[in-house]
Amino acid sequence: MNKVSFLKLITNSETINVQEEIPGLIFLDAKQEYPIANSNSIEIKGIDGELPGSITYSSFNLIIRLGFDGFDSIDSYLAEDALRKLFFRREYYYIITSDSPNKKYAVENPQIAPSVKDSSTIEFELTFKVYKGYSESLYLTDQFSLGDGKWQFENGLVPDSDIKYKHTRTLFEIFNGSSDTIDPRHSHKLKIRIRLATETGFKIINKKTGDVFEYIGELKANQSFLIDGGYPYKDQKRCGRQTNHGIIRLAPGYNTFEVWGKISKFEIEFVFPFIYR
Template sequence: MRNLIHLWDINGVKINLSKYGLIGRRLIVPSPSYTTTEESVEGRPGSIVLGKQLNPRPLTAIFIVEASDYADVLLLRDELFNLFRDKFYVGEVDQPGKRWLVECEAQWELDRININTSSIEVPLTARKGLSESVETSLTPFEWDANMWQWGMGIPYDDYSYEHTTNKFKIYNAGTEIVDPRYMELKITIKGSATEYVELINLTTGETYRYNGVLQAGDTLVIDKLRSTKNSLSVFRDTNKKLITLAPGPNDFEIIGASVERISFDFRFYYV
């Protein structure tokens, strides 16, 4: 029987399903749902939509559980209780490039098929309501490595995520804005600056500024909400602004510094 589900622990390490007697049969992924904020205006028909928020996504992972005998079924059941107690990642074997961060909050039970075989339907919640790429932008786009797939928006053009110039493009292949407040985004800058460094996303109009000197060998890192220089926090020396990545190409410019190398390490996110 062919397995159709991948599992990874919270650190991204793939889980050996055979250890738990599991064979993934189906991952049910429903369409997204939204909560809208509306306002009615007197004298105007209908309502005005002020905002639209993506809701958490309920997924269901269906497995066959194979054991050597009934006593083994009970042992595996208890191991599965522990396996599904914490957050983990789930994905489909036939979509090897995407995964979902999920947790199991509702009860489930073994449905006995025969003395050695049972089935389970594990209810899962993807809080973000989004899937994400298994690999990051700094992973080579090698199709034969089974890390990427069709339908991920991977560019055919010669986009790079490491640059040595002050003007460049960064391509976000996902359908969603990459927001470092709740998504992975690590920007590493090596170069020299006498007074300040400004990183400007011309596509979104956002500017990050570090008010400090960079010397040869210094490394400025913007990792989600943190800013460090040579591993020491310099957040207070910044303008306390964030850089996001719009879907598609983002045009960037760096001023105030001579760039030796800049890299963008992030995942792509999909509705």
Template sequence: MNLISLFDAAGNKIDVSKYGLTGSGLVIPSPSYREERDSTPGRPGDILLGRDLEPRQLRAPFRVKAYDYESALLVRDELYALFSKAMYVGETKQPGKWWKVRMVEGFTPVRVSPTVFKIDVPLHCESGMAESFGTTGDALTWDVDKWQWGMGLSPDEFGYEKSASRFIIHNPGTETVNPRFMPLIISLKGVAASFVEIINHTTGETFCFNGALNASNTLSLNGVRPLLDGLSELRRTNKKLITLAPGANDIEVKGVAVERIFFDFRFYYV
């Protein structure tokens, strides 16, 4: 039984049987953190100034079986090429999560027989986090093969498209969704006379657009870029962003009669 799933950089699943691969289980270490500390004379201990998640070093052990010795040599070279590219890796028993990785250090095949060898591939995950396979743009139903138990999901309660001025957006992941380095798109349609404010009362953040909207306009925050109908509008904003904390985010929209607002993002887990 293969216990490791591989996907190319575009998210397409790689047929590991094509390479004769059988994964014995992805090895995922615990998270570790980089802390910045200071000390003050007369105060015992030290002061925590900041804490950031470190990258993770995963390992993917495989057994490789070829048809004959010559085929084993060809497969070996194909695997060198395969793992030299950025990819996603996941556990077949956890189909709702994957890790964005790249091979930094090399590996040496260990031959078991003329047609069988083993490899232990070191994979560097820069973010240190697993991502949900699906996004909020995918249906949150169990018949969609992108979700799993243990992700904090409750499809009956969650919804990411709203038509109200105040509502809750759930982030079931363990980590804050930060558009400075994570994909997050907030799209808004509605009518506004002179300004729009999107407020996350949970985090205390406010995005403000100083301009009018009509029914045909779409105002969006695409990562760090504020756009009106696809064109940059940074100069007419307060140059602030909205992040989504783990759990319930109390969102309010002011200055606009909301027709539709949609939050498109993935969930992140340590």
């Protein structure tokens, strides 16, 4: 069975199938350029070599080729006009393709280079800057299911049927199917929703990374608690002063967590996308 090729554009309000908007347009292929690492090393006079700094990644290009086959030059003109209207916007958006249907790329408006083959046939090369420096899973983990075929795993681990992202026990595992560590300090999305009752506070410990988040204070079972990236919220109000300002990261693969404290009525949920280099 032949794979159906597609190119889709995801905005804040809708998902657009580009071929349906422009009859005669064909998705040919997509090529992702390699990651560009920044070492952020520091040279100090009088000392050999460099002091290594944290490694970050620059944006990279996603190059997409499209073909158009119309009846005459008027069709070609209309196709080019439609491409301009679709891809040149005042808002950022995501791109997904049939080459990697479970990944999405956060992109800026592209550079478009048309190559006219004849009066009715054109090949377009669209170069998008993926400004985040990584691609993401199409869905977040609160929509996770192994059986729906909508997830890609790129860290060499075979997932099992016990993977889940909501737990009621204080010792549990969170599976990160990314090819990189989820780290809020790099603006990676990670929300940890917590419900529990305590008079003294609690600690969340990721045994794989050594990260510890501690909250000191009372929390009732009917109150909400959210760690959104690096910021904690109690009943939607910032409460960083009642914490150790700890950051929770997720290494690729399985992360074992333990929650300490005199707590009851415990429930925790991790919501994030997988990220890919």
